[in-house]
Amino acid sequence: MAEQLRYDGQVVVVTGAGGGLGKAYATFFASRGASVVVNDLGGSFKGEGNDSKAADVVVNEIKAAGGKAVANYNSVEDGDKIIETAIKAFGRIDILINNAGILRDVSFKNMKDVDWDLIMKVHVKGSYKCARAAWPHFRKQKFGRVINTASAAGLFGNFGQANYSAAKLAMVGFTETLAKEGAKYNIISNVIAPIAASRMTETVMPPDVLALMRPEWVVPLVAVLVHKNNTSESGSIFEVGGGHIAKLRWERSSGLLLKCDDTYTPGAILKKWNKVTDFSDPQYPSGPNDFLTLLEESQKLGPNEQGEKIDFTGRVALVT
Numbered sequence: 001m002a003e004q005l006r007y008d009g010q011v012v013v014v015t016g017a018g019g020g021l022g023k024a025y026a027t028f029f030a031s032r033g034a035s036v037v038v039n040d041l042g043g044s045f046k047g048e049g050n051d052s053k054a055a056d057v058v059v060n061e062i063k064a065a066g067g068k069a070v071a072n073y074n075s076v077e078d079g080d081k082i083i084e085t086a087i088k089a090f091g092r093i094d095i096l097i098n099n100a101g102i103l104r105d106v107s108f109k110n111m112k113d114v115d116w117d118l119i120m121k122v123h124v125k126g127s128y129k130c131a132r133a134a135w136p137h138f139r140k141q142k143f144g145r146v147i148n149t150a151s152a153a154g155l156f157g158n159f160g161q162a163n164y165s166a167a168k169l170a171m172v173g174f175t176e177t178l179a180k181e182g183a184k185y186n187i188i189s190n191v192i193a194p195i196a197a198s199r200m201t202e203t204v205m206p207p208d209v210l211a212l213m214r215p216e217w218v219v220p221l222v223a224v225l226v227h228k229n230n231t232s233e234s235g236s237i238f239e240v241g242g243g244h245i246a247k248l249r250w251e252r253s254s255g256l257l258l259k260c261d262d263t264y265t266p267g268a269i270l271k272k273w274n275k276v277t278d279f280s281d282p283q284y285p286s287g288p289n290d291f292l293t294l295l296e297e298s299q300k301l302g303p304n305e306q307g308e309k310i311d312f313t314g315r316v317a318l319v320t
């Protein structure tokens, strides 16, 4: 039989573990030897109310099966209290799965501050607060694993989800930076855009499709990414669900380089627009362009095409 990935002696915090994906993570890690903090505020999927039952049910299930788990009912906005629960109950924290989430879907035309703020609080501030509280422990023990949860809506946009997509793409930048800052301390961070049947998706997808998207089928990828043997895959974005796993990356066009002088005009850009959008010879960058080299190269170029005049004095140009 193939060797199992195991997490004995490790402590896993799963936020929003009272149902859906979070519950699947929690029960899995407990079954593989980890001690699990089952965090859930127990509110509605719109972020209203709270109820300790959501976390308790999962903790009881894990315990009844012989696993180790403890409940925490705080909102992820108070992430320090969630990590404190891990330290108090089990003395450490090794793996953080930032999973808790809500929806406040509404067309942008009708979006209110409360819809925007609540989504930012739960997804962005919540993930920050949990990771921030875990960070000193990770650094000290030179081990930490973080999973943040993005969404296809964040990567590609989606009608009615301006708030949610902004928050979910924030998880990508957040993860990329944590990966860079954590590298020296063996802190590995990755971000997933999952797709799974849960109370979030059950109202927008038909039952036969939902049956093919079990939350349990997101777990194995996460298990691989947070395992101690993964020491290199960090700062990465994955789509995962229904048996499919793919890594996404940035792609940069070969790009247009113009001379930076007074021939650098809107018309000069338009003249060569195809170069801006030409992906026939792409780069797959993990960082910004080598800006200093580009500056040097730009200076070596001759004047740009398109004899339009440009000035920044505010004087209204004559129509030519």
Ligand code: NAI
Binding pocket: 015, 016, 017, 018, 019, 020, 021, 022, 039, 040, 041, 042, 043, 044, 045, 047, 054, 074, 075, 076, 077, 098, 099, 100, 101, 102, 122, 126, 149, 150, 151, 152, 193, 194, 195, 196, 197, 198, 199, 200, 201
């Ligand atoms: P779910 O609604 O079943 O689970 C989310 C859990 O988070 C709930 O149990 C809820 O009580 C808890 N929660 C909400 N606000 C909280 C707070 N402030 N503090 C603590 N717990 C809180 O939904 P699902 O589908 O399992 O979602 C898990 C994550 O995956 C979310 O971040 C969601 O945005 C993301 N996601 C899910 C997709 C899917 O297809 N199900 C698609 C893309 C992203």
